[in-house]
Amino acid sequence: MATVPARKILTVSQVNALVAGMLDEYFSDLWITGEVSNLNYHSSGHIYFKLKDEGAQIDAACFRSSAQKLKFRLEDGMQVVAHGRLEIYVPSGRYQIILDTIEPRGIGALQQAFEQLKRKLEKEGLFDPERKRPLPKLPRVIGIITSPSGAAIRDMLKTLRLHRAHCRVLLYPVQVQGEGAAEQIARALAGLNRRDDVEVIILGRGGGSIEDLWPFNEEIVARAIAASRIPVVTGIGHEVDYTIADFVADYRAATPTAAAQKVAQGWQELEQRFEQTEKELVMTIQDLLFHLEQRIDELSRHRAFEQVVRRVREFHHHAEILQAEMRDVFRRLISVRNETLNRLRERLSHQNPAVKIRQGMIQLNGLKTGLQQAITGTVTGLSTRLARLAGALDALSPLAILARGYALCFSADGTLIKKINQVEPGEEMLVLLSDGRLKCGVQEKIPGGENGKQEQ
């Protein structure tokens, strides 16, 4: 410690200067803890306040260059840990501590800053649900603010393609972390808002530490989002990360991929709607052909069949043209992996009236031929049978038997005599031979068969 020579009388200025030198030498690098009071954010950018504990207080100042680096805002009553140097203010002889670093005690500076800004903007109504604007359903031009080299842009573009967003992407490349990132992001938001074609903005960044994501917690970004007339979708970090930008945004998606998905949703739905409708269209033609068939069936039972056939032919022609068209459609459908439709086509062609009628004609012709064959066959069969029967009848004719040497005997009353007891001796009978008749008389009855055997 410098020694003051005895009896050397110093001026006030000299004393203060001496103290200044001592303070500079011994108190230029110290940490201090205390409670903030009498806080004054001066318009010059400097911050003046007192640090105190139960028994003492000290004037404190944080000049603009250091104050700008503070992530959070000081508040009266806040417990802080700070770093700085002691300095004497020569004109008043009061000394103060000039602080270059201030951190809230107990809670991280960034966390503190986050909470503070969140409270502040919330109070201003920047997070109000009424402020959230609806996103365009089918955006044609999408602005993306992110790093051109990160995983986030790759993920987002991949997702937009996958969900078949038919649009133009305008990438505004920015730094997404570190010094100056927040300013770049705010500038990009303003820049896209100057264009008249951008319909929605995605603000995206991949995962990272709270420090990495910090630009998205800065007021300048929050203000720029709030000021954007174009709806803003955020996809920052991972599922669990919430930034101030997320709160102000019109829609907060959990990740860059989710943000792209949200923006492309309308396009995807439109395509699904189309594919559904296309399927329904094919089903209606099935129904139509089914009804056509039914009507053909119905009409074919009426007399005016020729007329029906003519009408059917007309439909045929038409249906064939349509079928060609359908084949074309189906070829496309197949190329876009639609197997369902392919199956439907199979079924459709089975129900084609042209095919049905052709099949019917063939069947009818077959029947006709069959019938003729059947008729011819029957007639031939009948005459053969008749001839055979005639032959049989002929063979059975008694006259033919007589020709072989047999004779028939009739009694006087004309009864055929089969047994001897039908006549008595002395009676007359008529014997019929093949070439004439004999009138004979019965002389004697001799019982016995042909072989002279006795009959009982």
Added chain:
Amino acid sequence: MGNKNSEEKIDFEQALAELEKIVKQLENGSLPLEQSLALFERGVKLARQCREKLQAAELKINKLIEEREGELNEEPFSEEPD
């Protein structure tokens, strides 16, 4: 460029809306056959147009470059490979 896109979008949506209307009419099933076939024919045509539009559309990506006075110029953006 934006205008052209806009027209295409409207075309597609209009075509789809008409297609949906046609399907409804066909499903209703009360139309005479000739009319149904004519409607179907129109539907097939619309479906084909929609499909072509869907397949033709692709994502176009441009990068914005800020010039002096905040003017934004576009240039094609090529993705860096993984």
